[in-house]
Amino acid sequence: MEKFFNIVQSVPLNHYILLSCILFSIGVIGVLTRRNAIVIFMSVELMLNAVNLLLAVFSVFRNDPSGQVFVFFVMALAAAEVAVGLAIIVMVYRNTSSIDINVLNKLKW
Amino acid sequence: MDKYIWLIPVLPLIGFVINGLGRNLLPKAVIGLIGTLLVFAAFGISIATFSQIHETGKAINVTLFQWINAGAMKIPFAFLVDQLSAIMLLIITGVGTLIHLYSAGYMSHDEGFGKFFAYLNLFVFFMLLLVMGSNYVIMFIGWEGVGLCSYLLIGFWYTNPDYADAAKKAFIMNRIGDLGFLLAIFVMVNVFGSASYNVIFAKVKMLEPGFWVITVITLLLFVGATGKSAQIPLFTWLPDAMAGPTPVSALIHAATMVTAGIYMIARSNALFSFAPVTMDIIAYIGLATALFAALIALTQTDIKKVLAYSTVSQLGYMFLGLGVGAFTGGFFHVITHAFFKALLFLGAGSVIHAMSGDQDMRNMGGLWKKVPITAWTMLIGTIAIAGIPPFSGFFSKDEILAHTYEHSKWMYGVGVLTAMLTSFYMFRLVFLTFFGKFRGTHEQEHHLHESPASMTIPLIVLAILSMVGGLIGVPHVLGGHHELAHFLKPVFDNPSLHNKVEELPASTEFMLMGLSVGVAVLALIYAWVKYVKNKHVPVRDGEERSLLATLSYNKFYVDELYDFLIRKPLDTASNFLYLVVDKMGIDGIVNAFGSAPLESSKGLRLLQSGNVGFYIFIMVIGVIAVLAYSLGLTDILHK
Numbered sequence: 221m222e223k224f225f226n227i228v229q230s231v232p233l234n235h236y237i238l239l240s241c242i243l244f245s246i247g248v249i250g251v252l253t254r255r256n257a258i259v260i261f262m263s264v265e266l267m268l269n270a271v272n273l274l275l276a277v278f279s280v281f282r283n284d285p286s287g288q289v290f291v292f293f294v295m296a297l298a299a300a301e302v303a304v305g306l307a308i309i310v311m312v313y314r315n316t317s318s319i320d321i322n323v324l325n326k327l328k329w
Numbered sequence: 330m331d332k333y334i335w336l337i338p339v340l341p342l343i344g345f346v347i348n349g350l351g352r353n354l355l356p357k358a359v360i361g362l363i364g365t366l367l368v369f370a371a372f373g374i375s376i377a378t379f380s381q382i383h384e385t386g387k388a389i390n391v392t393l394f395q396w397i398n399a400g401a402m403k404i405p406f407a408f409l410v411d412q413l414s415a416i417m418l419l420i421i422t423g424v425g426t427l428i429h430l431y432s433a434g435y436m437s438h439d440e441g442f443g444k445f446f447a448y449l450n451l452f453v454f455f456m457l458l459l460v461m462g463s464n465y466v467i468m469f470i471g472w473e474g475v476g477l478c479s480y481l482l483i484g485f486w487y488t489n490p491d492y493a494d495a496a497k498k499a500f501i502m503n504r505i506g507d508l509g510f511l512l513a514i515f516v517m518v519n520v521f522g523s524a525s526y527n528v529i530f531a532k533v534k535m536l537e538p539g540f541w542v543i544t545v546i547t548l549l550l551f552v553g554a555t556g557k558s559a560q561i562p563l564f565t566w567l568p569d570a571m572a573g574p575t576p577v578s579a580l581i582h583a584a585t586m587v588t589a590g591i592y593m594i595a596r597s598n599a600l601f602s603f604a605p606v607t608m609d610i611i612a613y614i615g616l617a618t619a620l621f622a623a624l625i626a627l628t629q630t631d632i633k634k635v636l637a638y639s640t641v642s643q644l645g646y647m648f649l650g651l652g653v654g655a656f657t658g659g660f661f662h663v664i665t666h667a668f669f670k671a672l673l674f675l676g677a678g679s680v681i682h683a684m685s686g687d688q689d690m691r692n693m694g695g696l697w698k699k700v701p702i703t704a705w706t707m708l709i710g711t712i713a714i715a716g717i718p719p720f721s722g723f724f725s726k727d728e729i730l731a732h733t734y735e736h737s738k739w740m741y742g743v744g745v746l747t748a749m750l751t752s753f754y755m756f757r758l759v760f761l762t763f764f765g766k767f768r769g770t771h772e773q774e775h776h777l778h779e780s781p782a783s784m785t786i787p788l789i790v791l792a793i794l795s796m797v798g799g800l801i802g803v804p805h806v807l808g809g810h811h812e813l814a815h816f817l818k819p820v821f822d823n824p825s826l827h828n829k830v831e832e833l834p835a836s837t838e839f840m841l842m843g844l845s846v847g848v849a850v851l852a853l854i855y856a857w858v859k860y861v862k863n864k865h866v867p868v869r870d871g872e873e874r875s876l877l878a879t880l881s882y883n884k885f886y887v888d889e890l891y892d893f894l895i896r897k898p899l900d901t902a903s904n905f906l907y908l909v910v911d912k913m914g915i916d917g918i919v920n921a922f923g924s925a926p927l928e929s930s931k932g933l934r935l936l937q938s939g940n941v942g943f944y945i946f947i948m949v950i951g952v953i954a955v956l957a958y959s960l961g962l963t964d965i966l967h968k
Contacts, residue, residue, distance in 0.1 A: 252946055325939035 228280045236277040243270035257309050257319040261302070268298050331389050333374055334408055337418060338457035340371040341425075344450035352443025361433035364446035368429050368453055372422035379415045386819065388412070390463060397466070404524055409463030413660070413820045417460040417592055420667045424584045425453050427787035431675050432576040434783035435682060445485060445574065452478035456585050460592060464524040465514045468593065472510060472557065475586045476503045482581060483573040492572035499566040506556015506563055510593075513549035516542070530599035538603045547600050547607035551614075554590030558644050561618045565888055568637040575678030578633060583640050583670040588663045591647045595660050598821055601651070612652025612736070616743055619645030621885070623750035627757075628874075628881040630867050631688045632677045635758050639714065640670055642751060646729055649744065655732035656821045657814045661802045662729060664813075665721035668798045669713040672791035673755075676707035679780045679788065680762060685773055690761040691867055692769040699777040702785045704763045706792040711759050713795040715752035715849045721799030723846070728802065731841055735833065741841075748845050752852035760860035761867075768866065806838045 243266055250263025272291045279287025309319055316323050344367035348360050355363075382389065388411035397404035410418070429449060436445050452475060459471025484496030514524055520542055521529045536543060554560070559567035570582050581587070594601055594611070601608060619642045626638035643666050650659030681688055683700050697704045713720035716727065726748060734741040767774050779785065803809020859865050868874060874882060883889075936947075 248949060252942065252949065255942070321941045324941060327939050 225280055228277065233277065233281055236274065240270045240274040240277075243267075243273070255320050255322055257312065257321050260321065261305055261309070265298065265302075268294060331391055334378060334389060334391050334410060334461075335393060337371045337374050337378070337422070338454050338461060340367045340374075341450045341453040341457065343367060345447050345454060348443055348450060349447035352441075352447055355443065357437065357442050360443045360446050361429075364450050365426060365429040365433060367450065368422055369426045371453070371457070372419070372426050375415070375418040375422045378410055379419055382410065382412060382415045383816065388819070392463075401522060402518060404464060404466050406467065407463040407525075408461040408467075409526060410461060411820055412817050413592070413595060414460045416660075416664060416817075418457065420664060421453060421456050421460065421585050424667055424671050424791070425456075425580060427790055428576050428580040428584075428671065428675070431579075431678070431784050431787040432574075434781045435576055435678055436574060439574075441485065445482075448478055448481050448485070449576075449580070452482070452581060452586070456589075459589055463526060465517060465526075465529075466524045468596075469507075469510060469514060472553070472589060472593075473507065475581070475589065476500065476507065476557070479503070479570065479577075479581050479586055482577040483570045485573055485577070489572075495566075495569040495572040499570050502563050502566040503556045506553045509549045509552025509556070511553075513546050513553065516546050516549065520546070526596065533599055533603055536603065539605055540603065543600060544604045544606050547597070547604040548610070550593060550597060550600070551607060551611055554594055554648075555614065556590075557593075558587050558590030558648070559618075559641050560590070560614050560645065560648060561621065564618060564622065564641050565884075565891065567641055568634055568884070571631070571633040571637050575633065575674060575681060578637070579671045579674035579678065582637070583674050584667040587640065587644055588647070588667070591644070591651060591659055591663050594648075594651050595656050595820075598656050602654075608652050608654065610652075611648050612733075612740065615645045615648025615650075615652050616740055616747075617645070618642070619649060619747045620743055620750075621645075623747045623754065624881055625884050626754040627750060628867065628878050629754075630690050630882075632680060632690050632693070632758060632762065633674070633688055635690075635754060636670070636673055636677055639673075639751065639755065640666075642747065643670065643714070646726065646744070646747070649733060649740070650729035653729075653732045653736035653740070655729055657802075657811075657817050658725065658728035658732055660817065661813055662725035664801070665713070665725040665795070665798050668791055669710045669720075669722055669795040672706060672710040672788060672795050673714065675784070675788055675791065676703050676710060679703040679784055680707075682780050682784070683777050684769065685776050687769060687773060690758065691869065692773070693762045693767070694765040694769075694866075695763070695767040696777065697763040700779045702779060702788060706785075706788040707763070708759055709792040710795050711755045713799075714755050715853065716748055716845055717752075717849050717853075718842075718846060719796075719799065721795050721797070724799035724802050724804070727842055727845060728804065730845055731804075731833065731838060734837075734841055745845055745848055749848035749852045752849035753856050756853045756856035757860055760856055764861045765864055804838070806835050 247263045247265075247267030247270060250266065251260050254260050254263065272294055275287045275291050275294070279285060279291075312324065313319050344364050347363055348355070352360070378389065388409060390407065390409055392405045392407040394406050395403065396406040429446070432445065432449065436442050439445065455471045455474025455478060457471070459468055459475060462468045462471060480496050480500040483499050484493045487493045487496070517529055518524050521532050523529060533543065556563045567582060567587065571578055573582070601611075622638045622641035622645060626635050626642065629635045629638060643662070647659045647662045647666070650656075650662060679700060680693065680696065680703060683696065683703070684693060687693075709720065713722040716723045718724075730741060730744050730748070733744050767777075800809075802811050802813040804811055880886070
């Protein structure tokens with residue numbers, strides 16, 4: 221374990237943060253620009269995992285395991301979210317024969 | 330007697346309650362009987378009261394209960410019946426009984442018979458309260474009450490909008506006067522600490538004559554009197570008040586209510602004699618009103634309008650009498666005027682009854698043979714009002730004129746001129762109505778008939794009173810004792826009011842009498858020549874009149890003047906307040922509070938496009954903004 225920590229710490233923290241930011245930004249941009257619900261979903265996963273990465277790295281650098289515990293929580297939550305989200309997408313597809321989110325603009329004022 | 334005095338006003342009140350509640354249940358005969366008999370019973374008690382006062386010479390003071398008891402101010406519900414109010418009681422209940430009797434005949438075909446008698450009884454109640462109260466507050470209750478009854482009775486046929494307007498006009502003009510009276514009461518309570526006659530009159534004697542507070546009080550009281558007694562500038566309601574049934578005109582607008590102002594000033598003689606300025610103003614206003622109304626009466630063609638302006642003119646005479654210090658004379662004229670003017674109005678009512686409701690003298694003529702009793706009695710009333718001896722009007726008018734002569738020569742001249750005009754327009758009325766040939770339609774001619782006994786009996790009684798009523802005040806110079814002056818002496822016992830006329834040489838007095846009788850007879854002859862011999866008939870509406878006649882016929886455009894000076898600016902101001910201040914200003918603010926959320930939400934709802942991508946975009950922007958803000962904030966805090 222000690223060795224693994226050393227490997228992780230051998231890369232400077234800034235690099236991890238930068239990587240996370242890039243991953244997160246890609247996720248955000250994906251969510252904003254894509255119309256396909258599944259791609260948006262995938263982008264959301266990307267954002268979640270960017271955060272997970274950051275949590276794990278900070279946990280290692282600060283010698284505090286609670287960060288990694290949070291990662292497990294996020295993973296469990298993401299799994300649940302995927303289950304519900306995919307179900308919604310399936311229903312949307314059955315109702316509109318499309319998974320384009322711009323078709324779903326009935327809910328307004 | 331003191332124990333039963335409260336019955337005098339209460340009896341008509343009982344009549345009001347019975348007739349008011351049973352107006353649709355009781356048969357007309359019963360209603361008429363109750364209304365008339367109860368007032369007659371009050372008349373009986375009034376006679377008993379009068380004779381007691383006549384014998385003992387003492388005023389009756391009865392406190393029924395303490396009414397207002399607030400700190401230092403105590404206003405009891407108390408009656409004071411002295412010589413002055415005893416005479417008023419006799420006039421109100423006596424003439425009131427006759428007019429009730431007359432109404433039973435005159436109104437017999439009217440649907441609102443019960444209502445009419447209820448109002449009439451209520452009026453008598455309030456009028457009695459007005460004259461019997463022992464302080465100004467009770468008087469004010471009566472004062473307002475008679476105003477209310479006057480309003481109700483003028484607008485009795487309220488389905489006619491003109492009549493309803495006349496009622497409103499009377500009410501509003503009276504309100505202006507009432508405000509003056511009310512303010513006077515406030516000032517008196519403030520200055521003297523009481524509203525009781527006895528207290529105020531005793532305290533005022535300790536003040537200096539001409540003290541400005543007294544002048545203010547008396548002027549305010551006089552404002553009240555101008556409203557109720559139809560003097561310039563508040564006189565225009567009285568001619569319009571003729572919209573009411575004729576018995577109402579006779580009782581309220583000739584014999585009793587309109588003399589309330591004179592009663593009030595006569596009652597307050599102790600105050601007024603301390604305010605020479607007010608006395609002068611009263612004299613001038615009275616004189617101006619007398620002349621002005623007489624000028625208008627000259628050309629009126631509606632029989633009731635002539636009498637209405639004549640009433641205004643005669644009231645002006647009474648105020649002239651009060652103003653020049655002839656309190657007895659002024660009050661004497663109240664008494665005689667009550668007789669002959671009630672007679673004239675009732676006679677006019679009888680004529681209108683015969684004419685099937687037509688009031689235009691241009692359609693009358695030659696009624697003498699058809700309605701002989703009415704004609705004779707009206708002729709007697711006319712002679713009385715014209716001031717031809719020995720009928721009642723001569724004595725009272727002459728007393729006023731003699732005092733006026735003593736006061737100021739030119740005012741006497743105007744007074745005599747007015748007397749001449751009075752004689753002319755009254756004989757014009759008689760000649761146009763009863764002489765010559767009938768000018769109405771065939772239908773009307775066919776229908777002409779003398780009125781029933783219930784209407785002619787009051788006429789005959791009043792005619793007799795108009796003939797002999799003046800004998801209570803025959804002056805010394807004609808060999809009389811002036812019973813009235815002696816009787817009223819305790820009331821007008823005021824050093825500043827001593828009778829100067831008695832100091833006039835007899836020859837001067839005879840000269841004055843001769844002059845006023847002479848001009849009256851001259852006017853009579855001129856009227857006879859013009860309307861009987863030359864058969865002149867006033868021109869129809871729309872035809873050419875001389876300039877002066879046009880002015881007089883149109884009442885000198887006083888109504889139009891008031892319209893222009895008061896109603897129009899008021900209308901404009903209230904329209905401004907309504908349209909600009911209320912509608913735009915206040916409503917605008919209130920509506921703005923409603924429309925601001927509405928309008929802004931109309932704009933904001935466009936953000937809810939339903940486009941999920943857009944929502945997310947906004948969310949991200951929001952997150953970034955929050956992030957930037959909190960980071961920036963921590964930066965600032967750290968620095």
